Amino acid sequence: MLVNGSPAQFISIRDRGLLYGDGVFRTFPARQGRVAHWLWHLHQLQQDCAALGIQCPPRDILQAELQQLLVQHPSGVYKLVVTRGEGQRGYVPLPQSHTSYFWDVTALPSYPTTYVQDGITACFCDLRLAEQSRLAGIKHLNRLENVLAAAELGDCPEGLLRDAHGNVIEGTRSNLFWVKNGQLHTPDLSRCGVAGVQRARMLAAFPVTVCAVDVPTLLAADEIFVVNSLMPLWPIRRLAGQAWHTFPVAQRVREFLQQEDTTCSVS
Amino acid sequence: MLVNGSPAQFISIRDRGLLYGDGVFRTFPARQGRVAHWLWHLHQLQQDCAALGIQCPPRDILQAELQQLLVQHPSGVYKLVVTRGEGQRGYVPLPQSHTSYFWDVTALPSYPTTYVQDGITACFCDLRLAEQSRLAGIKHLNRLENVLAAAELGDCPEGLLRDAHGNVIEGTRSNLFWVKNGQLHTPDLSRCGVAGVQRARMLAAFPVTVCAVDVPTLLAADEIFVVNSLMPLWPIRRLAGQAWHTFPVAQRVREFLQQEDTTCSVS
Numbered sequence: 001m002l003v004n005g006s007p008a009q010f011i012s013i014r015d016r017g018l019l020y021g022d023g024v025f026r027t028f029p030a031r032q033g034r035v036a037h038w039l040w041h042l043h044q045l046q047q048d049c050a051a052l053g054i055q056c057p058p059r060d061i062l063q064a065e066l067q068q069l070l071v072q073h074p075s076g077v078y079k080l081v082v083t084r085g086e087g088q089r090g091y092v093p094l095p096q097s098h099t100s101y102f103w104d105v106t107a108l109p110s111y112p113t114t115y116v117q118d119g120i121t122a123c124f125c126d127l128r129l130a131e132q133s134r135l136a137g138i139k140h141l142n143r144l145e146n147v148l149a150a151a152e153l154g155d156c157p158e159g160l161l162r163d164a165h166g167n168v169i170e171g172t173r174s175n176l177f178w179v180k181n182g183q184l185h186t187p188d189l190s191r192c193g194v195a196g197v198q199r200a201r202m203l204a205a206f207p208v209t210v211c212a213v214d215v216p217t218l219l220a221a222d223e224i225f226v227v228n229s230l231m232p233l234w235p236i237r238r239l240a241g242q243a244w245h246t247f248p249v250a251q252r253v254r255e256f257l258q259q260e261d262t263t264c265s266v267s
Numbered sequence: 268m269l270v271n272g273s274p275a276q277f278i279s280i281r282d283r284g285l286l287y288g289d290g291v292f293r294t295f296p297a298r299q300g301r302v303a304h305w306l307w308h309l310h311q312l313q314q315d316c317a318a319l320g321i322q323c324p325p326r327d328i329l330q331a332e333l334q335q336l337l338v339q340h341p342s343g344v345y346k347l348v349v350t351r352g353e354g355q356r357g358y359v360p361l362p363q364s365h366t367s368y369f370w371d372v373t374a375l376p377s378y379p380t381t382y383v384q385d386g387i388t389a390c391f392c393d394l395r396l397a398e399q400s401r402l403a404g405i406k407h408l409n410r411l412e413n414v415l416a417a418a419e420l421g422d423c424p425e426g427l428l429r430d431a432h433g434n435v436i437e438g439t440r441s442n443l444f445w446v447k448n449g450q451l452h453t454p455d456l457s458r459c460g461v462a463g464v465q466r467a468r469m470l471a472a473f474p475v476t477v478c479a480v481d482v483p484t485l486l487a488a489d490e491i492f493v494v495n496s497l498m499p500l501w502p503i504r505r506l507a508g509q510a511w512h513t514f515p516v517a518q519r520v521r522e523f524l525q526q527e528d529t530t531c532s533v534s
Contacts, residue, residue, distance in 0.1 A: 001280060003280060008280075009279060009280055009281075010277035010278060010279055010280065011277060011278060011279075011280050011285065012276060012277055012278075013268060013270060013275075013276055013277065013278050013348070013369050013371055014276075014371065015285070016414075017285055018278065018282070018284055018285040018348075018408070019292075019348070019408065019410070020288075020408065020409075020410035020411060020413065020414050021287075021288035021408055021409050021410060021411055022410075022411060022414050025286075052411075053418070077356060079356075081280070081285075081286070089344060089346075089373045089376075090417070090440070091410065091413040091414050091416070091417035091439060091440060092414075092417040092418065092420065093414055093417070093418050102280050104280055104281065106356045109356075127401060128399075130397035130398055130399035130402075130459075131397055131398070131431065132395075132397035132412065134394060134412075134415055135397075135411060135412075135415075140411055141285070141286065141287065141288055141411075142287075142288050142409035142410070142411045143286070143287035143288060143289075143358065143409070144287060144288055144289060144319070144402060144407055144408075144409045145399065145401075145402075146287065146358040147283075147287050147289050147358050147359075147360055148401055148402075149358070150357070150358035150359040150360070151320070151359065151360050153359065164398065172358060173357065173358060192397075
């Protein structure tokens with residue numbers, strides 16, 4: 001672990017990331033000393049910092065630290081957190097706050113191979129996402145809704161979250177896509193939800209319709225799947241009493257998601 | 268500062284309070300080695316922990332630590348934070364998580380005496396509170412909305428927050444009350460907002476109508492005031508182009524709020 005550039009495992013109890021969730025993060029896998037799609041993660045991190053008015057650490061510093069960590073930990077789940085740092089007491093963010101940031105590395109998860117090949121049984125969570133357009137899409141540290149939703153999962157590998165109107169928005173830790181008549185769709189995240197890197201890559205690579213979706217419309221899809229940087233893609237085989245057996249589009253998308261990003265346009 | 272019972276200023280970067288805002292807190296003043304309404308703060312802390320399924324540290328331990336700190340710091344703003352502690356990676360909260368908790372003490376704020384005597388000029392924040400009934404009322408660590416709202420304040424001592432429907436809910440760091448025809452009112456917090464200790468004390472001591480309030484209804488009030496444990500009560504003198512000049516009910520309420528809680532029914 002690195003905290004503000006130095007080996008450490010602790011952060012000040014006055015850090016606003018802890019006191020208010022006043023920060024952002026990204027999570028991504030490293031394998032054999034390489035991080036796929038790093039520039040995408042960096043770009044999203046920079047965007048999320050800008051949305052909250054937090055100064056993102058410079059790219060060259062983050063990349064140097066990442067390279068240093070990859071030597072020690074060639075494989076693992078990398079987490080990079082950037083917070084507004086310490087400030088005076090109270091909610092008011094000072095313009096001259098000094099950013100805090102830290103890296104953590106944990107073991108790669110091992111999911112059943114059937115999740116990828118045959119798909120998962122997903123569920124709908126009872127928890128409804130609140131609508132906050134000022135925070136929608138941002139991968140910020142206010143994640144209690146995800147915690148409450150994840151507590152509902154039990155043996156279910158992933159749960160789908162709806163807003164108060166019944167629109168399906170995302171998974172507890174993934175973005176949602178569906179296919180209807182050959183066309184890819186994903187939910188609109190302008191009022192709630194987290195915009196992940198794999199979702200961004202898909203939007204840049206494929207024609208994807210971004211729209212609202214209710215449960216009946218989703219269940220009428222030809223394929224449904226969820227993506228995130230760790231999975232990277234799980235088709236949904238069973239959901240709300242319905243079943244799907246073939247996932248031809250999902251398979252092509254998965255092959256794309258697993259590509260290295262040598263042609264990545266983010267710089 | 269005390270972290271998990273020991274003098275420390277740092278917490279693990281794997282603490283869920285930092286990673287997800289998965290925790291709760293209370294803030295209250297100490298003066299001359301005494302904390303007023305401590306049992307109310309403890310009670311609300313215990314209630315908020317229970318609402319999130321976090322095990323609250325035992326009362327006797329918290330009280331012993333508070334007494335210890337009051338010897339070193341007879342005056343100051345005390346902050347007590349309880350988090351779900353460390354867990355495996357991911358949102359799922361483990362049932363056997365070990366709670367983390369810490370105390371911090373900072374200098375008492377010095378507000379202009381005119382705020383208490385003559386009232387404040389308040390404003391309406393543009394930020395609208397999201398509605399999440401599962402988290403409403405809880406003083407949890409997901410406070411980015413308060414941060415964004417506080418960033419709007421500028422020279423305004425306190426701003427009022429509305430929900431998406433235009434109902435006025437609370438101040439950025441205070442609870443709201445108004446008086447109409449001699450009757451006290453306060454907003455319903457079942458869908459958003461934080462239920463503070465001074466609000467709870469008022470609900471226990473006075474007949475208060477808990478209801479929705481829109482801006483025109485609020486502006487038609489005979490008195491408006493905000494409360495929290497540090498102020499403890501500021502009348503609102505100016506708001507949205509209107510002015511109020513006398514605050515007879517607010518003055519009586521302030522005298523009540525400043526009383527010690529020797530007769531407090533919470534135990």
